[in-house]
Amino acid sequence: MKKSRLLLVLTVLTYIFLVGPMLIMVGTSFSSTAAVSFPPTGFSLQWYEKAFTLPSFQRGFVTSLTVSLIGTVLAMLLGIPAAYAINKYRFRGKALVNGFFLSPTLVPALVLGFALLRSFIPRIGGSVYLGLVVGYTLIALPYIIRTTGSAMSNFDFSIEEAARSLGTPAVPAFFLTVIPNIRSGLISAFILAFINSFNDVSIGVFISSPGTMTLPTAMQSLIIGRMDPTIAAASVLLMLMTILLMTLSEKLLGIKLRR
Amino acid sequence: MKKRWLLTLFAPGVVFLVLCCAWPVLRIVLQTIYDDTGAVSFAGYASLFGKSFFRNSLLRTLRLSAITTLVCAVVGIPVSFYISRLAEKRKSLAISLATFPLLTSAIVRSICWIVLLGKKGVINNLLVGIGLIDKPLSILYTETSMLIGYIQLFMPLMLLSLVGVMESIDDELLQAAQTLGCPPILAFAKVVIPLSVSGLITGGMLVFTGTMTAYATPNLLGGTKTKVLSTLLDQYANVNSDWVSASMVAAVMIFFTVLVNVLFTQIANRLNRRQNG
Amino acid sequence: MALLELKNVSAGYGKNIILKDFCIDIEEGKLVSLLGSSGCGKTTTLRTMAGFIDVVKGQFLFDGQDYTRTPIHKRGFGYVFQSYALFPHLSVFDNVAFGLKRRHVNRTEIKERVTEMLTRVGLSGFEDRLPADMSGGQRQRVALARALVLKPRVLLMDEPLSNLDARLRVEMRVEIRRLQQEMGITAVYVTHDQEECFSISDQVAIMNNGRIEQMDTPMHIFNYPVNEFTARFVGFENFVPVTLENGRYVSASGTVFETDKTAPRLKAACRPDDLQLLPGHEGGIMRLRGEIVVATFLGKQMQYLVHTREGDFLVNTAAEALYAPHDPVTVCFPREKTIFTLDETPVTAP
Numbered sequence: 001m002k003k004s005r006l007l008l009v010l011t012v013l014t015y016i017f018l019v020g021p022m023l024i025m026v027g028t029s030f031s032s033t034a035a036v037s038f039p040p041t042g043f044s045l046q047w048y049e050k051a052f053t054l055p056s057f058q059r060g061f062v063t064s065l066t067v068s069l070i071g072t073v074l075a076m077l078l079g080i081p082a083a084y085a086i087n088k089y090r091f092r093g094k095a096l097v098n099g100f101f102l103s104p105t106l107v108p109a110l111v112l113g114f115a116l117l118r119s120f121i122p123r124i125g126g127s128v129y130l131g132l133v134v135g136y137t138l139i140a141l142p143y144i145i146r147t148t149g150s151a152m153s154n155f156d157f158s159i160e161e162a163a164r165s166l167g168t169p170a171v172p173a174f175f176l177t178v179i180p181n182i183r184s185g186l187i188s189a190f191i192l193a194f195i196n197s198f199n200d201v202s203i204g205v206f207i208s209s210p211g212t213m214t215l216p217t218a219m220q221s222l223i224i225g226r227m228d229p230t231i232a233a234a235s236v237l238l239m240l241m242t243i244l245l246m247t248l249s250e251k252l253l254g255i256k257l258r259r
Numbered sequence: 260m261k262k263r264w265l266l267t268l269f270a271p272g273v274v275f276l277v278l279c280c281a282w283p284v285l286r287i288v289l290q291t292i293y294d295d296t297g298a299v300s301f302a303g304y305a306s307l308f309g310k311s312f313f314r315n316s317l318l319r320t321l322r323l324s325a326i327t328t329l330v331c332a333v334v335g336i337p338v339s340f341y342i343s344r345l346a347e348k349r350k351s352l353a354i355s356l357a358t359f360p361l362l363t364s365a366i367v368r369s370i371c372w373i374v375l376l377g378k379k380g381v382i383n384n385l386l387v388g389i390g391l392i393d394k395p396l397s398i399l400y401t402e403t404s405m406l407i408g409y410i411q412l413f414m415p416l417m418l419l420s421l422v423g424v425m426e427s428i429d430d431e432l433l434q435a436a437q438t439l440g441c442p443p444i445l446a447f448a449k450v451v452i453p454l455s456v457s458g459l460i461t462g463g464m465l466v467f468t469g470t471m472t473a474y475a476t477p478n479l480l481g482g483t484k485t486k487v488l489s490t491l492l493d494q495y496a497n498v499n500s501d502w503v504s505a506s507m508v509a510a511v512m513i514f515f516t517v518l519v520n521v522l523f524t525q526i527a528n529r530l531n532r533r534q535n536g
Numbered sequence: 537m538a539l540l541e542l543k544n545v546s547a548g549y550g551k552n553i554i555l556k557d558f559c560i561d562i563e564e565g566k567l568v569s570l571l572g573s574s575g576c577g578k579t580t581t582l583r584t585m586a587g588f589i590d591v592v593k594g595q596f597l598f599d600g601q602d603y604t605r606t607p608i609h610k611r612g613f614g615y616v617f618q619s620y621a622l623f624p625h626l627s628v629f630d631n632v633a634f635g636l637k638r639r640h641v642n643r644t645e646i647k648e649r650v651t652e653m654l655t656r657v658g659l660s661g662f663e664d665r666l667p668a669d670m671s672g673g674q675r676q677r678v679a680l681a682r683a684l685v686l687k688p689r690v691l692l693m694d695e696p697l698s699n700l701d702a703r704l705r706v707e708m709r710v711e712i713r714r715l716q717q718e719m720g721i722t723a724v725y726v727t728h729d730q731e732e733c734f735s736i737s738d739q740v741a742i743m744n745n746g747r748i749e750q751m752d753t754p755m756h757i758f759n760y761p762v763n764e765f766t767a768r769f770v771g772f773e774n775f776v777p778v779t780l781e782n783g784r785y786v787s788a789s790g791t792v793f794e795t796d797k798t799a800p801r802l803k804a805a806c807r808p809d810d811l812q813l814l815p816g817h818e819g820g821i822m823r824l825r826g827e828i829v830v831a832t833f834l835g836k837q838m839q840y841l842v843h844t845r846e847g848d849f850l851v852n853t854a855a856e857a858l859y860a861p862h863d864p865v866t867v868c869f870p871r872e873k874t875i876f877t878l879d880e881t882p883v884t885a886p
Contacts, residue, residue, distance in 0.1 A: 007341040014338045014418075015353075018360050018411060021371035024381055028374055078272040085268040089261070101272060104280050106517050108472035110489050111509040112284070114496060118506070119283035134279045141272070170264075192362075199364035201475040205493055216366045216475070223370065223479060232374060235367040242362045246355070256355070431621040434588055437608035438615040439635030439686065446609075449634075453625045 022239060029232035047233035057234060059211075060218035067129070067214065068197035071136025072144075072190060078137070079144035080186075084178065086145075087152040102142045109139055109202035117206040128212040135203040140193040147192070151185025152178070188255045191245055199238070288510045291503070307507050313491070317511065320487040323402065324470040327409040331417040331466045332459060339421035339458075340451060343428075354422065357415040365412055369479040372408050373399065376480075400482030408476040413466040420462030424455045456530055464523035468516050488512050537600065539564040539722050540585060540690060545594035547584045553592065554580045555746050562739075567716050567723040569733040571769075572743035578726045581743070582692050585724065586615050598690070614683030614691040614721075618698055620675045622667035628654070628678050629663040635686045653685040656715070673704045677711075684715060691716065691723040697732060705729075709736050730769070734758065742766050764803060764877045772805040774849040776824070776869070777879050789845040792821050794871065801879035808850040810873035813840065813859065814866040822869040824849075828859045842867055 032042030051057055079101070086098050104112065113135055121131045155178060163173040179186070204217035213221075215238075223231055249255045294300040307313050342353045360368060375381050376398045383395035398404050428451055436446035474489040481490060488508055495505035538561035548554040554577045562568045570578035583589045585596065587608040596604045603611060622631050632650045641649070654660050657677040667675055676696060683691060696712070697705045713736040716723045727733045733740055734754040741751040742765070750757055750766045761767035764775065778785040778793045780800050785793045793804050804822075817825045826844035833839075837852045842865060849867055859865060 004341070007337055010334070011338045011341045011353075014334060014414065015356060018414060019356060021375050021411070022360070022363070022368070025367075025371045025374050028381070078275055081268040082272045085265050089265060091261075091265060097269060097273075100276065104276070106513065106520060107280070107284055108468075108489070108512050108516055110472060110474050110492060111287075111512050112280070114492065114505065114509050115283040115287045116279070117496075118502065119286045120279060137275070138280050141276070195362050199362070199366075201364065201366050202472075202489075205474055206496065216364055219366055219370075220475070220478070223373070231370055235364075235370050238367050239363050242359065246359065246362065256351075429619065429621065431617050431619055432623060434586075434608065435615065435617060435621040435623070435682075436634070438586060438611075438613060439682070440609050440612070440638035442607065442609050445638075450623060 025232050026236050026239075029229050029236045031229050034228050047229040048237070050230045051233040051237060054222075054230065056213065056218040056222070057215065060213050060215035063129070063132070063212055064198050064215040067132040068136055068194050070133050071197050072140050072193045074133070074137040075140035075144045075193060076148075076186075076190065079141050080148055083145045083149040083152055084174070087149055087155075088157050098145075101145045104138045105142045109135075109200060110205060112138060113203040113206040116203075121207070128207055128209045131207040132203065132212070132214065135207055136197040136200070139200065139203065140197060143193050143196065144189055147189035148182065148185055151182035151189075155181050184253065184255050187253055188249065191249055191255075195242060195245060198241075284513070287506050288513065291507045291510050303503060303507055307504060312486075313508075316486045316488060316491045319402070319485065320471055320489075321515075323406060323409060323487065324467045326406060327413060327470045328463050328467045330406075330410050331414050332463060335414065335417035335421050335462065336452065336455070336459070339418050339425055339455075340447070342418065343422050343425035344430075350422075354419065357418045360411070361415045361419075365473065365475040366479070368412055369408050369476045372404060372411070372480055376404050376407070399480065400485070402481070402485050404480040405477055405485060405487075408480040409470045409473065412473065412476055413469050416465040416469065417462035420465065421455055421458040424458035425451065428454050457527060460523055460527045460530075464520065467523075468519050471515060471519065472512060488515075538562055538597075539599055540724070541595075541597040542581070542584065543595040543597065545584060545596060546592045547580060547589050547594075548592070549589070555584065557594070558746065558748075560741060560748060560751070562722060562724060564722050565720055566738040567713065567725060567736060568739045568741065569725045569727055569737040570741050570743055571727060571730065571733045573728055576743040577746035578728075578743050579694055580746075582694055582724055582726050585690075586613055586692050587611055612686070612688055612690075614686060614688035616679050616683055616691070616693040616696045618695040620667075620679040620699075622675055622678055622682070624667055626666075627663065628659065628665050628667070628670070631667065631678055632682045632685050634682065639686070649685055650681075653681045656684075657681045657711070672700050673708065676700060676708060680712065680715065684719065684721075687719065689722060691721045693723065693725045695726055695728070697727075697729075705732065712736060742769055761875065761877065764805070764880065767805050767875065767877055771807050772875065773808055774806050774811060774851075776804045776846050777881070778802050778804055778876075787824070787846055789824065791824055791846075793869070793874075793876075794821060795874075795876045797876045799878055802876045803879045804869060804874050804876055806869050806874045808839065808852040809837075810870060811849060811851040812868040812870060813842070813851050813853055814868060815859070815863070816866065817864050818866045822871065822874065824867045824869075826865055826867050828861050828863045828865055830861065831857065831859060833857075840865075 027039060029047055030043050030045070031047070032044040082097075082101055086094060086101075107115070116131050116135055120134065121127065124130055159181070160173055160177040163177045164170065168176060199216065200214070201216040201220065204214035208214065208217050215234075219231060219234055291303055292299055292301060294302065342350060345353060373380065377383070378395045378397065378399065380399070382398075386392045387395060432450050432454075433443075433446050436450050437443065441449060472489060474493070477485070477487045477490045478493065481487065486494065488511065492505055492508040492512065495501045495508060540560075540562040542558055542560045545558045546553055546556050547558075558577070558581065560581065570581055572578045580589060584591060587606065591604050594604075595602060598611070623634065626634065629650055632653060633646050636646045636649060650663075651660065654663065657680055659674060659677050659681065662670070662674065667678065670678070676699075679696070693712070697708050700708060709732055712725075715721075725733070725737065737754055739751060740754050740757055742749045742757065744765055750762045757766060758770050761770055761772065776787050776791075776793070778787050778801075785795060785802060787793065787804075795802065795804075819825070824844045824846055826842040826849070829841040829843045829848065831838060831840050833855070834852070835855070837855055838857060840851045840853065840859060842849045842851055844867060851867060
């Protein structure tokens with residue numbers, strides 16, 4: 001009894017350490033003064049107003065949103081066929097192919113951004129936007145392969161063969177049998193890959209221009225100048241987005257987001 | 260027939276990976292070992308490793324990664340065990356609460372600590388306010404604040420990896436150890452810890468490589484005197500425009516990421532082999 | 537004096553108290569079985585003795601000493617789990633040596649004792665195997681060896697054979713009995729299998745709803761169940777309520793039953809094997825008139841379901857098809873095979 005109480009205390013302290021600072025930041029975002037303080041002095045929504053109207057945040061939000069979405073979709077288009085082949089067929093060099101598809105995880109995202117900046121963007125006419133799309137596709141790809149792969153490893157491929165034996169061509173059979181059965185795996189992979197990309201700081205460190213900048217990069221360049229509750233307000237909005245996605249996927253789709 | 264079909268399935272991904280990942284990364288790495296005449300030369304690395312500034316940053320990176328991994332493991336083991344024994348509803352809540360920070364941007368989580376630890380931050384204001392100290396403490400922009408940030412950033416990865424394996428350890432194994440004479444803590448050490456090694460290794464690898472390559476946390480919570488590889492890479496490239504040094508730092512980061520991955524996988528394999536006879 | 541004694545113990549899981557004011561005495565050197573259906577409290581009793589469950593009220597005595605609050609690891613009882621609970625990361629040898637290492641026995645002695653114990657349970661040569669590579673029966677033996685190698689004075693077993701197939705069960709129960717007697721261990725054995733329990737126990741406690749209905753030798757319980765619950769448990773399936781009228785016991789249809797008992801309301805009971813059938817309708821003491829409903833061939837026997845005014849009865853006879861459905865028959869309760877238990881059902885208005 002006594003021991004489990006000790007464990008309880010340790011667990012609670014750990015969670016306070018994990019979540020507490022975020023809660024305090026929520027408090028400071030409602031402050032009515034520019035000084036960061038907790039408990040907040042007064043109450044105002046001015047920092048939220050500022051966060052919403054700051055042009056660099058607005059543009060950053062749109063960039064992050066579109067780049068993450070396109071990157072995730074691209075990663076799924078490239079990754080799902082590969083994951084399907086890896087999980088369904090036996091062939092020589094399977095481990096090698098699998099390893100190759102997972103290899104971007106061995107390159108730190110920061111380095112990936114750096115490499116793209118030096119060796120890729122100049123070749124595509126210097127488009128920062130395209131560079132970001134490619135970067136996020138690369139980050140999401142191994143993730144998609146892994147999660148959809150584990151969903152497919154639980155799928156009984158004889159179901160697909162049954163559809164084929166009933167006269168369905170290969171591609172429709174895939175969409176009629178495999179996809180519906182790994183649906184929740186696909187959705188959670190999509191949401192998680194999207195959140196990861198949207199939250200990522202590292203790729204944007206090197207791939208950014210004054211006009212095209214991810215939201216985290218825009219926030220970072222603002223902090224370097226000064227720390228005021230605008231940043232806190234923007235952070236709270238980002239946390240809200242995460243909570244929203246977590247609860248929506250759990251309540252509407254019955255999918256618990258787990259990493 | 261099957262070959263062509265396999266090729267169709269793999270080709271788009273492989274082409275993309277080669278053009279957009281393998282080639283750019285390889286080019287960066289290869290550039291660092293060729294001199295202007297095109298001969299292989301490690302002179303660049305020799306001069307890089309000759310700079311104490313770089314050596315210190317590398318050692319700091321490894322040290323902070325090791326400490327972070329250790330703290331996450333030492334705290335994570337008992338906490339994960341506690342979570343794994345909770346009733347279904349509470350366990351689910353605890354897991355969600357650990358997942359939430361993971362799904363929150365590293366930048367947001369670093370900002371929290373600026374708010375808390377800064378000279379005019381919450382903690383200093385509080386301590387000065389109640390008269391415990393007269394001058395605000397300088398915690399921010401030190402290795403301490405970086406460590407705090409790293410641990411908060413990566414603890415959830417350790418917790419989730421460990422809870423996953425600990426859930427499948429039957430309570431009866433602990434009771435069995437006790438009936439054979441082990442007090443509860445020893446039973447835990449002899450049963451739970453050996454059986455959660457696989458989770459510990461997965462978690463450890465994620466935490467170690469994560470800390471080694473994190474950017475937002477050292478950038479926001481560290482100072483100019485506490486550079487790590489990632490912030491050094493940023494400085495060489497974005498501030499000094501020293502592309503050669505930057506490329507070498509990038510190569511060093513890849514080298515250590517791969518090394519740590521290989522080491523942890525080796526340990527896991529060896530343990531697996533031993534456990535499976 | 538009893539070696540193990542639960543005195544007015546209340547125990548359970550959190551707010552769910554399963555044992556209330558529970559008492560049991562277990563004598564040294566005996567193998568006592570706790571028999572009952574799931575949820576009757578038999579496992580709770582065992583786990584209370586092991587210390588897995590906190591006692592809310594009452595006392596647990598071991599050899600006269602108060603063990604109520606003694607931590608599990610200081611009790612020194614052997615425990616065999618239903619799931620065996622072998623340590624999956626340790627070899628057979630290390631599993632069996634686990635407790636010895638805790639007792640700081642030196643290495644040569646550990647080796648000796650483990651080897652001897654493994655030979656005893658028929659597993660010599662399996663030292664380096666991992667539990668995952670063994671069959672159910674072998675794991676069971678490892679679990680026994682792990683507990684017995686410490687030479688505990690008490691061995692607690694929770695349905696140790698329930699995960700084995702029928703043949704192995706019979707083999708292992710003989711083995712358990714042999715080891716228990718050879719080593720002179722006091723054992724408590726939880727099971728829901730009547731045959732298993734009767735075959736190996738010195739004493740059986742039949743449990744129901746967190747209480748002991750009857751505790752006695754297997755033979756006594758089998759022949760003289762004290763109440764309807766135990767009677768049904770040991771195979772009495774045919775019951776006739778009788779009431780005392782003018783010094784005689786009479787059933788609802790007026791048939792007279794004879795017994796030495798004196799309670800106002802009793803139930804006469806007989807096993808299907810012991811009832812007898814006579815063709816046609818004959819009156820008389822302890823005879824009921826009826827009609828065949830169904831005849832079932834059981835292999836060695838015929839089983840008839842007979843409808844009477846006292847209800848339906850099951851009668852097993854020799855394997856000859858003497859009766860067909862709708863045949864009139866008389867069901868006879870042989871005096872020496874009929875027992876009388878207290879009729880505990882509440883009286884309903886006629």
